[in-house]
Amino acid sequence: xxxxxxxxxxxxxxxxxxxxxxxxxxxxxxxxxxxxxxxxxxxxxxxxxxxxxxxxxxxxxxxxxxxxxxxxxxxxxxxxxxxxxxxxxxxxxxxxxxxxxxxxxxxxxxxxxxxxxxxxxxxxxxxxxxxxxxxxxxxxxxxxxxxxxxxxxxxxxxxxxxxxxxxxxxxxxxxxx
Numbered sequence: 001x002x003x004x005x006x007x008x009x010x011x012x013x014x015x016x017x018x019x020x021x022x023x024x025x026x027x028x029x030x031x032x033x034x035x036x037x038x039x040x041x042x043x044x045x046x047x048x049x050x051x052x053x054x055x056x057x058x059x060x061x062x063x064x065x066x067x068x069x070x071x072x073x074x075x076x077x078x079x080x081x082x083x084x085x086x087x088x089x090x091x092x093x094x095x096x097x098x099x100x101x102x103x104x105x106x107x108x109x110x111x112x113x114x115x116x117x118x119x120x121x122x123x124x125x126x127x128x129x130x131x132x133x134x135x136x137x138x139x140x141x142x143x144x145x146x147x148x149x150x151x152x153x154x155x156x157x158x159x160x161x162x163x164x165x166x167x168x169x170x171x172x173x174x175x176x177x
Contacts, residue, residue, distance in 0.1 A: 038064075038068050038071060041060065041064045041068075041074075042064070042071065042073045042074060042077070044060065045057050045060050045061050045064065045074070045077045046077060048060065049077055049080055049081060049084075052084075054081050054084055054085060057077070057081055058078070058081045058085075061074055061077055061078045061081060062078070065078065070099055071099070072095075072096040072097075072099035072100035072103065072106065073096070075092040075093070075095045075096035075099070076092070076093070076096045076106065076109065078092045079092035079093050079096065079109070079113070083113065083116075089113060090110070090113065090114075090117075093106065093109065093110040093113060094110075097110065102133055103133075104129075104130040104131070104133040104134035104137050104140065105130070105137075105139075107126045107127070107129045107130035107133070107140070108126070108127065108130045108137065108139050108140050108143060110126050111123040111124070111125075111126030111127045111130065111140075111143055111144075111147070112143055114126060115143065115146060115147055115150070118150075120147040120148075120150035120151050121147075121151065123143070123144075123147040124144055124147045124148065124151075127140045127141075127143055127144035127147065128144070131144070136167055137167075138163075138164045138167035138168050138171070139164075141160045141161070141163045141164035141167065142160070142161065142164040144160050145157040145158075145160035145161045145164065148160060
């Protein structure tokens with residue numbers, strides 16, 4: 001209950017009382033909102049990588065992994081940064097997959113990296129796992145076709161490209177509606 005003088009409380013007194021109520025009710029050190037969420041950090045790192053600001057992205061990513069060691073997306077982005085810097089990224093892909101084993105996209109990305117390392121047989125295993133998790137993953141079919149070409153399986157590559165094309169066509173039809 002506020003005591004009023006002449007029916008009106010001066011604004012300055014009102015603000016002081018309101019501030020006191022906030023401090024007493026919520027405490028001085030209790031934040032009312034988080035300035036930067038875990039998702040905000042992941043998004044920022046992704047934007048830094050996409051803008052080719054790799055040094056800053058790596059610094060932020062390493063700091064974020066210290067704070068959020070169970071975030072698979074952070075390991076994915078660090079792998080992307082390492083690849084761009086010519087460093088080995090397999091451990092980060094492995095960690096991301098261990099944290100999010102049902103994410104078919106992570107298997108596709110690790111498979112693509114294994115293709116880059118000229119290891120098409122291991123890449124095929126990753127693409128197979130991605131397709132086991134998501135049989136409609138057209139990227140997995142496309143990339144598995146590339147790996148099959150590398151090992152000389154032209155018939156298998158052709159079959160995978162046919163499946164990928166059908167899935168792409170289906171996606172286009174859905175998007176037109």
